[in-house]
Amino acid sequence: MSLYFERSYQRAFGTFPLRGEELRTAVRDAIATGYRAFDTAQMYGNEAELGEALADSGVGRDELCITTKVHPDNFGEDRFMRSVEASLDALRVDRVDALLLHWPMPGGDNRGPLELLQQARRRGLAAHIGVSNFTAGMMREAVARLDEPLVANQVEFHPLLDQSVLLRAAAETGVPLSSFCSVARGEVFRYPVFGEIAAEYGRTPAQIVLRWILQKGVPITTMSTKPQNIRANFEVMDFVLSSIDMARIDALAATNHRCVDSSKVPWAPDWD
Template identity: 65%
Template sequence: MRIYFEKTHQRSFGTFPLKGEELKQSLMHAIETGYRSIDTAQMYGNEAEVGETLQQIGIPRSELCVTTKVHPDNFPEEHFLPSVEESLEKLRTDYVDVLLLHWPPVGGDIAPSLKLLEKAHKQGYARHIGVSNYTAQMMRDAKEIIDTPLSTNQVEFHPLLNQDVLHTASLETGIPLSSYCSVARGEVFKYPLFAEIAEAYGKTPGQIVLRWILQKGVSINTMSTKPHNISANFDVMDFTLSNIDMARIDALTGTGFRIVDESLVPWAPDWD
């Protein structure tokens, strides 16, 4: 339940949309840098390469936190557990640390997939379970549907988008949030505020963005192919943004810049 509060697991290395040599090199650099939490998904089509690379690197399995996500196409009962077994096989492991439902189901009835997720947990396929792209109401409903605590709701979270409604639901339900699109795929760097604050702290603009997310109580997923960005994104634990700088960044959330919506994915719910 508290896995995302362990210091190492507050910073995950995301693997979308990486494949092939780029995935291998980036993941190897991330592990060398110190990342132990790795995020993949059935949808990314790279679980086998992630598994192969992790095996080659040879870090003890117990030190890694591997997250994968069940594709909504595999939510029907006859596909769910077999798809998880296939993911485990590709990832070359007997269990994942965190198994997420990648999206709410089309139609919005979250109960069947949540119950199957809980079944995967009870069968030992996953140490922890969670969800992704759930709305605040879905977070509240999920608590009533299954008994197993949800370790996270992984959502788009960056300074250009106000996620206060989800944040409140997180505090109410005890389901921690984790971020994706943490640097808004580069869009944040168009705002001079981050460079200005970065200069004052002797950090990079990206580190300021990620530190803001962490200080919101949200664990971070980042992806980069550049060794210097991979290292910088990990090196965010040795400074604290002041309340005033947090508030200056908060003011940007009114921008309302959302990357992942129904124009990109058919499963996107009515966002809060």
Template identity: 60%
Template sequence: MSICFRPGYERSFGTYPLKGEDLEKAFAAAYEVGYRSFDTAQLYGNEADLGASIRRANVSTDDLLITTKVHPENYTEEQFLKSVQASLNALGVSKVALLLLHWPDPSGDNRKSLALLRDAKRKGLATEIGVSNFTASMMRDAQSFLDGEIAINQVEFHPLLDQSILLDMSFRTGVPLASFASVARGEVFKYPQFGQIGKAYGKSAAQVVLRWILQKGVAVNTMSTKLENMRSNFDVMDFVLSSVDMKRIDALTCTNFRCVDKDKVPWTPEWD
């Protein structure tokens, strides 16, 4: 399998749940480490804080790939474009690199929200558009409905969750996947296999997890407020896991540990 995501998105810095001074410090540190792709959302309530962090760091937005996501409550003709413009104003940009639907449409029909997403791109509010938390069938239908314009599907993806159906659809449709909860919010560290594998490469357990994701052809989205962890998360491009180690990690996907479900997010679909 070859990595199929867009250049620049292979390592993104997630901003949830950071706000205020915490976000300002984290942004400055992440930029210094080398991150240029930054991920936020209307739902996070920190777009304005990210915009302020960028300005205070004296960083040109032309150097950044900013992703934001539209809240499901704004999937109406009256609110959609207004909400996107509000996001751009908060971020201090005229357009974002990537605009996503954060969740499938609660109505059960994604066509209206997808059409509004396409309108946002055509009006110059986003360079590329995509989706998040779409199932395999939803991803296929969205790519067909928008004639191949879906740039990414951001989903929960880590070695403790079997996402083979989504991954297969990714390669069939040409829609790249991007991960969130890349280390399963710390759950992976309960499994000694990652640290054991890492010793052979001079890498940490977290770096092994992130490298596994990348070698699956999936972009990585991580967040940390610790400089050491930021550097570690970014430094995952200089080694390759063997096929034996990849299969050893693959075996853990049957754990099927999921960070996000309907108990946490009401818009959660029935997963594949």
């Protein structure tokens, strides 16, 4: 297992849409809780603030795992490397642990950005590379095109969305999925089953959701500004959901609720 996954395979702290003092406070609380993996993106506009917060944290660089993502506006050959170098300057690091393409290209031709992503790793700007919001077909094409391994396809993943096609593609290609919108921006809490299962385990509904994702073999990226929720999101490693409870939650995939689509993000592909 790569160093990237040794540090962040289970739990990462997301930073969207945090800015300013709110971000600095949340990162400070996340560090105190035990988080060492942090996720940002050029699109979030907070790389410099995250870099400052991590530099001020007192945690050594070799203990941190930092992921950022390249904005689609920077996918051109004339802008890609300069944008990555700007991200590194903002984050105050010589390289990131993982560099992802944030979205696929409109129309689905990702050959150019993928080659530039691979070049970035070979230039030492990133320890690992990956993608985000890629469809199953795009995952297969990326693996066929690249010589370097992809360590993640970061996608919307929660119990209200059927991502079985992407899970099969992950098993087929060897490109692991990683989650965002892990609690469907709060939509999951409308469903009583999470509260019922939480009561059985002495946990919170959010912890049940996150544990379900982990037992699907998918790392979680979570964000909160409340210290108690930051701790709760982190403390999901010391219990296991039964197969019966997993199946109860699995049934909610038929809801097919998606938080992020082309009505919200212009780069969103035609999902599987």
